[in-house]
Amino acid sequence: MNILEVRNLKKSFGSIQAVKDISFSVSEGEIFTIIGPNGAGKTTILEMIEGLVPPDHGEIQFGEYNWNKHAVTIKRKIGVQPQSSAMFDLLTPEENLNLFATFYEKARPTEEILQLVNLTEHRKNQVKKLSGGQRQRLAIGLAMISDPDIVFLDEPTTGLDPQARRNVWEIILELKKLGKTTILTTHYMEEAEKLSDRVCIVDQGLVVTLDSPSALIEKLTNEREVRLSFLGGEKASQDAEHFANALDSVTRTEREGASLKLWTIKPEDLLFDLFKFTKDKDYQVEQVSIREMSLEDVFIAYTGKEWRD
Amino acid sequence: MNNLKQFKQMFLAQLKLTLREKQAWFWGIFFPVILMVIFMTIFGGGSNDDFSTKVVIVNGSANETSAMMASQLQQIPIIEVADPVSEEKAKVLVKEKEVDAAIVLPESAQATSIKLIVNKENEQSVSTQVVAGVLSQFIQQANLQAVGATPTFQQQFETVSSGSSELEYRDFLLTGMIALSIAQGGLFGMVDLVDMRRKGLIKRLRMTPAKMGIFGLSDMVMRLLFSTIQIILLSLIGVFVFGANLFINFPSLLLVFLIGALAFNGIGYFISSFSNTNEAYMGAANIVSFLMMFLSGIFFPVETMPEWLQPVSNILPLTYFADGLRDSMVYHTSILATPFWIGFGNMLLWGGIAFIIGSLLYKRQSIVSTR
Ligand SMILES: Nc1ncnc2c1ncn2[C@@H]1O[C@H](COP(=O)(O)OP(=O)(O)OP(=O)(O)O)[C@@H](O)[C@H]1O
Ligand SMILES: [Mg+2]
Numbered sequence: 161m162n163i164l165e166v167r168n169l170k171k172s173f174g175s176i177q178a179v180k181d182i183s184f185s186v187s188e189g190e191i192f193t194i195i196g197p198n199g200a201g202k203t204t205i206l207e208m209i210e211g212l213v214p215p216d217h218g219e220i221q222f223g224e225y226n227w228n229k230h231a232v233t234i235k236r237k238i239g240v241q242p243q244s245s246a247m248f249d250l251l252t253p254e255e256n257l258n259l260f261a262t263f264y265e266k267a268r269p270t271e272e273i274l275q276l277v278n279l280t281e282h283r284k285n286q287v288k289k290l291s292g293g294q295r296q297r298l299a300i301g302l303a304m305i306s307d308p309d310i311v312f313l314d315e316p317t318t319g320l321d322p323q324a325r326r327n328v329w330e331i332i333l334e335l336k337k338l339g340k341t342t343i344l345t346t347h348y349m350e351e352a353e354k355l356s357d358r359v360c361i362v363d364q365g366l367v368v369t370l371d372s373p374s375a376l377i378e379k380l381t382n383e384r385e386v387r388l389s390f391l392g393g394e395k396a397s398q399d400a401e402h403f404a405n406a407l408d409s410v411t412r413t414e415r416e417g418a419s420l421k422l423w424t425i426k427p428e429d430l431l432f433d434l435f436k437f438t439k440d441k442d443y444q445v446e447q448v449s450i451r452e453m454s455l456e457d458v459f460i461a462y463t464g465k466e467w468r469d
Numbered sequence: 470m471n472n473l474k475q476f477k478q479m480f481l482a483q484l485k486l487t488l489r490e491k492q493a494w495f496w497g498i499f500f501p502v503i504l505m506v507i508f509m510t511i512f513g514g515g516s517n518d519d520f521s522t523k524v525v526i527v528n529g530s531a532n533e534t535s536a537m538m539a540s541q542l543q544q545i546p547i548i549e550v551a552d553p554v555s556e557e558k559a560k561v562l563v564k565e566k567e568v569d570a571a572i573v574l575p576e577s578a579q580a581t582s583i584k585l586i587v588n589k590e591n592e593q594s595v596s597t598q599v600v601a602g603v604l605s606q607f608i609q610q611a612n613l614q615a616v617g618a619t620p621t622f623q624q625q626f627e628t629v630s631s632g633s634s635e636l637e638y639r640d641f642l643l644t645g646m647i648a649l650s651i652a653q654g655g656l657f658g659m660v661d662l663v664d665m666r667r668k669g670l671i672k673r674l675r676m677t678p679a680k681m682g683i684f685g686l687s688d689m690v691m692r693l694l695f696s697t698i699q700i701i702l703l704s705l706i707g708v709f710v711f712g713a714n715l716f717i718n719f720p721s722l723l724l725v726f727l728i729g730a731l732a733f734n735g736i737g738y739f740i741s742s743f744s745n746t747n748e749a750y751m752g753a754a755n756i757v758s759f760l761m762m763f764l765s766g767i768f769f770p771v772e773t774m775p776e777w778l779q780p781v782s783n784i785l786p787l788t789y790f791a792d793g794l795r796d797s798m799v800y801h802t803s804i805l806a807t808p809f810w811i812g813f814g815n816m817l818l819w820g821g822i823a824f825i826i827g828s829l830l831y832k833r834q835s836i837v838s839t840r
Contacts, residue, residue, distance in 0.1 A: 189838050204501040205795060210676055211676070212672060212675065212676065232678050235676065235677060238676075240673075240676045242669060242670070242672065242673060242676070244669045246668050246669035246672065246673035247670070247673070248482065248486065248670070249668075250485070250486050250489040250490060251485060255482065257484045258478070259478055259479070260677065261679040262478040262479070263475070263674075263678055263679035264677070264678060265471070274650055286489070288681045299696065306677075365821065389787060
């Protein structure tokens with residue numbers, strides 16, 4: 161069942177077309193990730209869905225509810241962590257949570273949220289004294305206080321160290337276990353791959369492609385990149401390249417000194433033949449790897465642009 | 470019911486925010502107290518008049534008018550009147566700075582000129598200003614009497630020239646300082662709003678079903694509470710440390726206080742509506758505050774200012790706020806007195822217009838520029 165449906169959203173700021181035409185739907189209980197480079201329009205999309213920015217065009221439907229008629233109902237159903245984590249700096253996490261709790265008719269107990277976002281220890285420190293990661297976790301906690309069905313997280317891990325990022329991932333997966341629907345944005349392909357049920361890649365205000373991470377990668381190509389390096393030096397890699405080029409399954413090769421890159425649609429066959437060849441010639445292979453395809457390759461394939469975090 | 474709960478929680482949060490905001494305490498409480506103490510010790514004096522100015526009177530030919538004036542001058546606490554001398558002698562004394570000024574009284578009961586002789590170097594000094602101010606009051610009164618003075622003016626005349634003298638400047642300064650601190654609280658306090666907007670907190674609150682009206686109300690109640698602390702603290706120091714005399718009419722005071730505080734918060738709100746950074750806000754608020762501080766008769770009566778500036782003072786809300794506080798705290802004026810209502814009208818107009826324009830500006834720029 162679709163808990164959220166977005167059709168043909170458009171938004172311009174003066175002459176800038178921030179969102180050109182975006183449509184997608186999110187089903188209950190899924191983690192839906194919007195990924196794209198800076199200025200792609202992610203925040204604008206979220207803010208339109210959250211009812212903060214009126215779209216120039218398009219429809220937003222939360223099941224049977226929409227912003228025109230059911231603003232208060234929707235506000236009770238959603239929890240939001242904005243990109244700039246806004247909260248009262250002079251209050252403690254506990255006080256912030258308690259205050260936000262009074263905005264809602266029913267709220268989860270503050271202690272429970274503190275535990276969920278792992279801030280029990282810091283609950284009595286003023287927010288201005290918290291680290292970036294702790295602030296970010298509190299922002300997620302504030303989004304959770306009303307026990308919402310849908311949670312919007314705008315770049316919850318940007319600027320965090322790897323450990324803190326992993327903490328946030330755990331929280332997001334925890335939300336999924338609780339049956340919540342999460343819509344998040346990120347710059348990190350790795351994060352999108354790890355967390356999401358489905359990924360929506362956006363660039364310049366348009367959906368580039370949308371599917372589950374594995375489907376996107378599979379769709380991309382069945383060509384794989386195999387890397388080898390030889391102990392025997394240049395001669396060995398030269399011979400190996402020569403040999404590989406003669407094989408049907410190899411589409412392309414690239415060599416630099418003793419290391420060799422091969423592209424193939426049948427990596428297992430290639431490796432089998434290649435190792436037979438090196439064994440016969442008594443060449444010693446130092447390293448072998450098959451490069452995994454990632455969402456980065458998906459982005460490059462669709463946009464023709466390099467991906468930068 | 471739920472509204473009440475929300476209000477309570479929001480007010481509690483505001484209370485904590487205010488208690489933890491050191492800046493608020495410094496500028497709202499500590500600074501006015503220090504300022505008042507400084508002014509009081511310099512000008513309000515303990516029993517020995519720290520601020521006094523020496524003048525000589527030139528009474529060329531004694532007559533009815535000059536006699537009356539001489540006796541009234543003698544009663545003014547901060548003016549030390551030396552024995553009468555001739556005009557030539559007086560000029561010498563002024564030149565040698567033996568005295569701050571010489572006042573040449575009318576030569577006959579019909580004469581219309583009073584001359585003030587001051588040293589050119591001292592022309593801008595406080596003493597000169599005070600003497601000139603006092604003198605211009607006299608002249609005004611004398612003129613009024615000549616055409617048949619009205620009772621209202623008569624009364625004012627008495628408060629200036631007769632009476633408990635030395636206490637007056639303290640009372641004047643104390644009530645002025647209270648007016649100034651409350652006004653500044655309103656003018657500067659709304660920087661919080663800019664800050665909240667800049668940090669995206671307003672936007673954040675709007676994503677929740679929180680009632681922004683209740684939030685605004687709790688904020689306002691907190692500000693009024695803070696101003697109440699200012700008024701009590703400054704009054705206590707004024708009365709117990711500097712011996713000011715207060716004779717308070719509470720209903721009047723309550724009304725002046727409420728209207729004044731709301732008006733200045735309205736002006737602060739207006740400034741916040743077009744300031745995108747804290748610095749921009751503080752700049753604008755400082756200009757407004759600075760102008761009002763010196764033009765609204767806080768430290769010295771409006772009457773001591775140059776004639777051409779006085780019309781400006783007479784449209785500034787702080788003038789009326791200070792006067793209103795003086796009337797209700799020192800003169801025990803009843804709420805029904807007319808000058809009160811002129812003041813209320815002025816403050817309500819300023820506050821109301823500022824608030825309305827501010828609201829329109831807030832609406833117009835909406836969310837787009839609040840990122
Ligand atoms: N309030 C606004 N006024 C003017 N332009 C805006 C406004 N909000 C967004 N834009 C523009 O719209 C485009 C999309 O911005 P948006 O913040 O949605 O991107 P984003 O994908 O969230 O980027 P980031 O990854 O940096 O957060 C940008 O070019 C931005 O400059
Ligand atoms: Mg963004």
